Amino acid sequence: MKRVLLISLMIFVEMFGQRVTVVEDAAVTNPREGSFYYPALSPDGTVLIFSTANQKGLWYKNLPSGNIVRITNQLGAGIDAAFESKNHVIYKEDNFVQGRRFSSLKSFDLLTRRSTILDRDIRDLKIYRSYENRTGTYFKNNEIREINSPSLSKISSNEILAYTENSQIVIFENNQKRMIEPLGKGHYIWVSLSPDKTRLMFTFAGKGTFVSDLKGKMLNKVGYANYPSWSPDGSWVVFMKDIDDGVKIISSNIHIANLITGKYFNLTSTRNDISLYPKWGKDNSEVYYNTDKGQIRKINLKIE
Template structure:
């Protein structure tokens, strides 16, 4: 009887995990018909999207309920690694500028409540990465995590890329992770919503999943620009180029065990790139090669 019960639990577990994704609809986001909007990012509650230029210059806010588009800032580099506070009221981004042929970066915040931009960290040659301590801005500068306000709470675990390696910041610790070897180049790293896994890409080797300690590595093969759909699925793109421009790109979803790989169909879009998911896992936003933004509504079956 115990053996039968154990077998039943295993079968149920496998059945519940081996889901498929049904694409319910793919719709062009109003106001983006002429293109010029790239690299979409959902706000934590899904009330708006942030987009930027193809070269990551500037930030736009697309309000989902009204289809209104607001130009927030025009700063160079603002769209690369942009972060949104959990309450959706503050946007953190890097402003890049060239001085005597050297690149400098400063940390900027933009308040959606009062429409004001504030300089938080002066321009520096050090690498900086914006993060949040709940709703309070913080920054990783060089190899040190710093709070902007001393009273801010601890920063949630965050994975950063430093010297082509992954670095995990958690509580007051800093840990270098190189699950595929120290001589590899790591990028596109992010932590799952439940904080248990990391999705990342290794140059010339594809995308992988490991646990939060950098162990138990699973290959997802080619899956560029990976991001989390939920705790069990990762989405990304399978793009191909002719050494000059992208000629095809599909949205791909994979389970974190690498066993299920599914192409999410986009009938009216031949080149679908840089997918990102809403927090509830029901919508995926992506851009076309011209910078039109599409919203894919999905359901896990």
């Protein structure tokens, strides 16, 4: 009953005829199960993967059953872990030897709960993860490779990718890499392609988050918006507004912004804890995030 009462204290706002309501903000994990960060939902919405604050280790929760299973406890496993297919999670494991990072690329089968090494001893390994946490590509020393190919060969499709190299944005299109710096020299982080692959979202460190076309022409300034990600229909962005005192983060809320109307909405204004690292769920009605204490939570939204 108490929960029902709390839920009835729903937050809503009118926006150009749109009404956004936080229907529910519910815990997905509890402290007994561990301290988890960086939730990411499978494309079919049945499995949630997550890691720890330092992206050490990888776990998944089967949402229908509620079971949490550890995939690995290795360093770096939480970095851009993503779904290659309904039952396969692609992740990496880092090993630091004499100051150098060596990484292995692995695939975890959710049905057999077994891992397979796909590639190993890579000095600069990055997994390419799409807005819906899907992957089929990885980077081996800045060389683009396909994951689903038996030989893990160089990619040669017409895939469009957006990612970073040395803090610059790289657009891979028509089988060619193109470097862009829409706002000049600096650090471009949290770069992602829109679901329709026509727009680019990125954060320019110290300046804010922006949306541009693939040539770097500015379309939207989202403002101070960290860890931004696209909604499944590409019309919204969810992000965190974290404030620090130069030593630690002292407050943070999860916000969404509509890229058409330019309106913002704080989804966690009534919560007292620090809310971090949000990701959309399978449609516009779900947002997953974690608290600073490491609890994964899910917000159910109603956008009318």
